[in-house]
Amino acid sequence: xxxxxxxxxxxxxxxxxxxxxxxxxxxxxxxxxxxxxxxxxxxxxxxxxxxxxxxxxxxxxxxxxxxxxxxxxxxxxxxxxxxxxxxxxxxxxxxxxxxxxxxxxxxxxxxxxxxxxxxxxxxxxxxxxxxxx
Amino acid sequence: xxxxxxxxxxxxxxxxxxxxxxxxxxxxxxxxxxxxxxxxxxxxxxxxxxxxxxxxxxxxxxxxxxxxxxxxxxxxxxxxxxxxxxxxxxxxxxxxxxxxxxxxxxxxxxxxxxxxxxx
Ligand SMILES: Nc1ncnc2c1ncn2[C@@H]1O[C@H](COP(=O)(O)OP(=O)(O)O)[C@@H](O)[C@H]1O
Ligand SMILES: [Mg+2]
Numbered sequence: 001x002x003x004x005x006x007x008x009x010x011x012x013x014x015x016x017x018x019x020x021x022x023x024x025x026x027x028x029x030x031x032x033x034x035x036x037x038x039x040x041x042x043x044x045x046x047x048x049x050x051x052x053x054x055x056x057x058x059x060x061x062x063x064x065x066x067x068x069x070x071x072x073x074x075x076x077x078x079x080x081x082x083x084x085x086x087x088x089x090x091x092x093x094x095x096x097x098x099x100x101x102x103x104x105x106x107x108x109x110x111x112x113x114x115x116x117x118x119x120x121x122x123x124x125x126x127x128x129x130x131x132x133x
Numbered sequence: 134x135x136x137x138x139x140x141x142x143x144x145x146x147x148x149x150x151x152x153x154x155x156x157x158x159x160x161x162x163x164x165x166x167x168x169x170x171x172x173x174x175x176x177x178x179x180x181x182x183x184x185x186x187x188x189x190x191x192x193x194x195x196x197x198x199x200x201x202x203x204x205x206x207x208x209x210x211x212x213x214x215x216x217x218x219x220x221x222x223x224x225x226x227x228x229x230x231x232x233x234x235x236x237x238x239x240x241x242x243x244x245x246x247x248x249x250x251x252x
Contacts, residue, residue, distance in 0.1 A: 107225035
């Protein structure tokens with residue numbers, strides 16, 4: 001089991017639950033413990049919900065990544081939505097344009113080991129990794 | 134799927150046994166408020182022992198339902214939050230500071246009794 005593992009389209013509310021279940025199963029198979037499985041599932045929920053709330057369509061994909069002796073799970077959330085104009089703003093706790101808690105993106109950054117956002121007028125790509133240890 | 138709400142004397146007991154999707158969470162919010170209104174319950178225990186994930190949306194729904202119930206005059210205690218769930222909530226920066234919690238259903242009922250007697 002190497003490289004790309006799965007890709008889940010996100011367009012309906014129910015897809016959030018589907019993506020999170022897929023991700024949790026992959027995390028379990030890779031050998032993550034129950035707390036990290038919960039961190040991964042929560043991350044997927046937050047990213048998938050943002051796609052559902054702020055864009056028309058997106059995808060969450062899962063990859064196994066290896067670096068020297070480390071193995072990890074990479075999760076990529078991509079969408080072709082309006083993009084995030086002010087990335088530093090959305091990374092502040094409590095910032096929301098939808099009356100949400102604004103905890104999603106800053107939370108995901110704390111839940112995972114690595115976090116990266118790329119965004120422009122054509123969409124957003126958020127990449128996160130958790131390493132197995 | 135709707136979450137069953139049981140009445141025990143002046144209390145309502147809810148044990149969430151399903152994976153909470155948005156629809157279920159929002160229906161639960163409405164059902165609980167209606168039930169408080171119908172029964173005049175003064176206390177509610179919501180047991181989360183079987184809940185494996187609480188992300189920010191569900192945390193908001195739960196926090197809101199607690200505030201709404203309290204506006205109606207019923208105290209709410211959340212019980213049984215799993216270790217993994219409490220850790221992910223803190224990572225999300227969600228401290229549920231205004232929400233009363235207890236280890237399990239039994240402790241939750243004790244806490245409710247104390248809260249209600251103090252008044
Ligand atoms: N994929 C996305 N495309 C466009 N905007 C987004 C996207 N994800 C997040 N945002 C913006 O970033 C803000 C903060 O997101 P988040 O931290 O998840 O909090 P919340 O979803 O509770 O508002 C959102 O309110 C929204 O304006
Ligand atoms: Mg969000």
